[in-house]
Amino acid sequence: MSATATPQRVPVPGHPEGCETPLTAQVGWQTPPGAFYTRSHFLPTPVLAAEGWQLSVEGAVERPLALTLDELRALPSHTVIATLECAGNNRTALDPPADGIQFRCGAVSTAEWRGVSLATVLHEAGLRSDAQEVLGEGTDRGHEKSLGREIPFERSLPLAKALDPDTLLAYEMNGQPLPDEHGFPARLIVPGWYGMASVKWLAKLQVLDRPYGGFFQKTKYIYEVPGQESTPVRTMRVKATFAQPADGDTVTAGAPITVRGYAWSGEGAVSRVAVSTDGGASWQDAELTAAPGQWAWCEWSLEWTPGAAGAATLLVRGTDAAGNVQPLDVPWNRLGYGNNGVQQITVNAR
Amino acid sequence: MSATATPQRVPVPGHPEGCETPLTAQVGWQTPPGAFYTRSHFLPTPVLAAEGWQLSVEGAVERPLALTLDELRALPSHTVIATLECAGNNRTALDPPADGIQFRCGAVSTAEWRGVSLATVLHEAGLRSDAQEVLGEGTDRGHEKSLGREIPFERSLPLAKALDPDTLLAYEMNGQPLPDEHGFPARLIVPGWYGMASVKWLAKLQVLDRPYGGFFQKTKYIYEVPGQESTPVRTMRVKATFAQPADGDTVTAGAPITVRGYAWSGEGAVSRVAVSTDGGASWQDAELTAAPGQWAWCEWSLEWTPGAAGAATLLVRGTDAAGNVQPLDVPWNRLGYGNNGVQQITVNAR
Incomplete structure (x- = not known):
């Protein structure tokens, strides 16, 4: 990156x-x-x-x-x-x-x-x-x-x-x-x-x-x-997604980095973004910036220090003011619309 | 009056x-x-x-x-x-x-x-x-x-x-x-x-x-x-009505007066008001003032000199920009709504 x-x-x-x-x-x-x-x-x-x-x-x-x-x-x-x-x-x-x-x-x-x-x-x-x-x-x-x-x-x-x-x-x-x-x-x-x-x-x-x-x-x-x-298919379902690091990036074990991305929903302001750095075992609230308008994405970020060397799976999950939460299980439909399942990346610490 | x-x-x-x-x-x-x-x-x-x-x-x-x-x-x-x-x-x-x-x-x-x-x-x-x-x-x-x-x-x-x-x-x-x-x-x-x-x-x-x-x-x-x-029952049907003279008023034969009133329609601006001073045998266009807004009545007026002494029947009939015209025959309905039949007054000249 x-x-x-x-x-x-x-x-x-x-x-x-x-x-x-x-x-x-x-x-x-x-x-x-x-x-x-x-x-x-x-x-x-x-x-x-x-x-x-x-x-x-x-x-x-x-x-x-x-x-x-x-x-x-x-x-x-x-x-x-x-x-x-x-x-x-x-x-x-x-x-x-x-x-x-x-x-x-x-x-x-x-x-x-x-x-x-x-x-x-x-x-x-x-x-x-x-x-x-x-x-x-x-x-x-x-x-x-x-x-x-x-x-x-x-x-x-x-x-x-x-x-x-x-x-x-x-x-x-x-x-x-x-x-x-x-x-x-x-x-x-x-x-x-x-x-x-x-x-x-x-x-x-x-x-x-x-x-x-x-x-x-x-x-x-x-x-x-x-x-x-x-x-x-109408309103955009709530979704938080990663910007950095990218899937597959290499990071340094023990060195703090900013994990960041974007979140949006067509059904209400994004009220919460939670990040897991251990494959979903635990979750931390990310910081949110104010969106530039009612209909725009906001930015989220979280400081994270990768631990031991090896692969780490990061997940991110948004919630909006209407109470919608990104599902952990992808809601399948035949034409593949509105997939807002929890986003996931894997990074390699060394 | x-x-x-x-x-x-x-x-x-x-x-x-x-x-x-x-x-x-x-x-x-x-x-x-x-x-x-x-x-x-x-x-x-x-x-x-x-x-x-x-x-x-x-x-x-x-x-x-x-x-x-x-x-x-x-x-x-x-x-x-x-x-x-x-x-x-x-x-x-x-x-x-x-x-x-x-x-x-x-x-x-x-x-x-x-x-x-x-x-x-x-x-x-x-x-x-x-x-x-x-x-x-x-x-x-x-x-x-x-x-x-x-x-x-x-x-x-x-x-x-x-x-x-x-x-x-x-x-x-x-x-x-x-x-x-x-x-x-x-x-x-x-x-x-x-x-x-x-x-x-x-x-x-x-x-x-x-x-x-x-x-x-x-x-x-x-x-x-x-x-x-x-x-x-929704929009107001086009209607022109008399203000002066009033029904039953006495006027002076040979002396000019202003016949005036109001006109409105819920379906478009009033585009024309016609007046008959001979019971409907002939019609003259009245002058219209600009309405004070799209949803308000306008004023109409016509100079008229009553002729020979006796009763005179005056009619007034409005037309709106949508092409609606006040009907000569009253459109009857059981609950008596929206009656915009041509208005009529009688004055006595002497």
């Missing part, structure tokens, strides 16, 4: 539509520009021009709209620091293996997003009283084999989340226009929810008077466990 | 729970203090103390709240000028007569309301994703014969309306604390909807994960027409 390294985004082997960013070099709350993880549903990545782009707002509204980028930017802006995590992060830890992109633990990143509250635009359009959900349609589309036809990437939000002032139509990321791979010129940012909700390259908002039942909501992004009724 | 008169609130004979305010002396947009029409569902009027009052927020929320009046007043405030009309206004014009308080045309008034956006409090409590409606319960309660038990006055709002920034938890009316008869210490103000939605003496907000089906929503305040499916 090196103090001057910066986090790098690396492709997932065999899955060009996913790149993850190991946290081993992550310092501070912000994922450095160019390092934010990516996960697309259709390739190639849309490369859109600002000129000519329009966001249409239609469906159960009083006044359908078509907003240019300039018109969107002219509305009152709102900024949110949000951690996004892919619902498939830590999928590799599932046993038996689950279908999907085999992310290790790096499909999570944090940025400052600026845009317009989705609520502002929806109130501009005037929600009809029968409005129930808001469907966001991206420009990205492709052939879906199981359906035998082309579909866009699209996802709906219940009104309660769509009208949260922190749910954004974002056009800036860390003070710059969105990079192409993050949805230029505008995307949804749905803080607290797994990343798939934050539809990129947004083309259309359709207000629905009934629940949406499309592919990326009823066939994908569901917790599917044999013998149980499937439930939708 | 006198230039120095001010509008007075007068009881509806036989109905102590309703007082209306004829518009014949109304000038400007604001109904004078003490003259705003009243309609209660249970008597006596609750008289509550600020101290000890709490508004509980519960149900499908992350963080149930109990707000004191001071806590409510400490939240960011928002002000809305809103016209409220009783859903039973103009019930007397129905033929055959409909059950309910026999309001003539004075159950409509306008005030400036200050409070906190209901959305602010709901986001503070954190809406759960399954939130569908927000039920407001008043302190007013009483025995409902048809149910054989005591019930509170309570009404729900769909999320789309509950989260509109202009839907208020109001604690001030025209710059003063709410009068007792208007819901002290806090009430809902639901702009654009008939008055029953603006629950007074608010005690509890309950976020529901299913549609509400209580008495004041499914048995009362529905448009009930034999042979048709009943529909809920």
Whole structure:
């Protein structure tokens, strides 16, 4: 591990539509520009021009709209620091293996997003009283084999989340226009929810008077466990993860080091992070820094002096203010979503 | 008619729970203090103390709240000028007569309301994703014969309306604390909807994960027409009404006068008011003043010179931006709600 390294985004082997960013070099709350993880549903990545782009707002509204980028930017802006995590992060830890992109633990990143509250635009359009959900349609589309036809990437939000002032139509990321791979010129940012909700390259908002039942909501992004009724993948489950040391690092027996990492939850502030340096036999509370915002990860750290030479297994486990605790046993589901089992690394002391 | 008169609130004979305010002396947009029409569902009027009052927020929320009046007043405030009309206004014009308080045309008034956006409090409590409606319960309660038990006055709002920034938890009316008869210490103000939605003496907000089906929503305040499916009473239908001259006034033949009144709609700005001074044979467009806000009535006026001596029948008819027009034939419904038939007065020229 090196103090001057910066986090790098690396492709997932065999899955060009996913790149993850190991946290081993992550310092501070912000994922450095160019390092934010990516996960697309259709390739190639849309490369859109600002000129000519329009966001249409239609469906159960009083006044359908078509907003240019300039018109969107002219509305009152709102900024949110949000951690996004892919619902498939830590999928590799599932046993038996689950279908999907085999992310290790790096499909999570944090940025400052600026845009317009989705609520502002929806109130501009005037929600009809029968409005129930808001469907966001991206420009990205492709052939879906199981359906035998082309579909866009699209996802709906219940009104309660769509009208949260922190749910954004974002056009800036860390003070710059969105990079192409993050949805230029505008995307949804749905803080607290797994990343798939934050539809990129947004083309259309359709207000629905009934629940949406499309592919990326009823066939994908569901917790599917044999013998149980499937439930939708939505809020990020509480998770604490290691930054340093990294799995497999060599440390010096008897020399104190700082064990540190990040923790987040879509269901409430992280209230506690406990670390075990003896494979789970005992646990110590880590120190927590204040998160830079309600929807962002916080940092945790613990001083630790490795004892005798040899391998040591470290575990970390987060708890959030809603009382959710990371499970010791990984909660398996067929599509491998929301795996927030306790994280584990092994280091070698010598 | 006198230039120095001010509008007075007068009881509806036989109905102590309703007082209306004829518009014949109304000038400007604001109904004078003490003259705003009243309609209660249970008597006596609750008289509550600020101290000890709490508004509980519960149900499908992350963080149930109990707000004191001071806590409510400490939240960011928002002000809305809103016209409220009783859903039973103009019930007397129905033929055959409909059950309910026999309001003539004075159950409509306008005030400036200050409070906190209901959305602010709901986001503070954190809406759960399954939130569908927000039920407001008043302190007013009483025995409902048809149910054989005591019930509170309570009404729900769909999320789309509950989260509109202009839907208020109001604690001030025209710059003063709410009068007792208007819901002290806090009430809902639901702009654009008939008055029953603006629950007074608010005690509890309950976020529901299913549609509400209580008495004041499914048995009362529905448009009930034999042979048709009943529909809920919600937005105020477009209506233009006379202020001066008043029905039965004497005017001077050959001497020009100003015919004037008020017009409003819960479904869009009033775009046109047409007046007939010959019993409907011909129509002239009235002049409109700008309304003091999106949710308030506007004033209309027309210069008119009464011709030959004798009775003259004047009609007025409003149109709103959504294209709704006041019907010439009164749309009858069993409970006599939403009567926005064209208004008519007769004056005697001599």
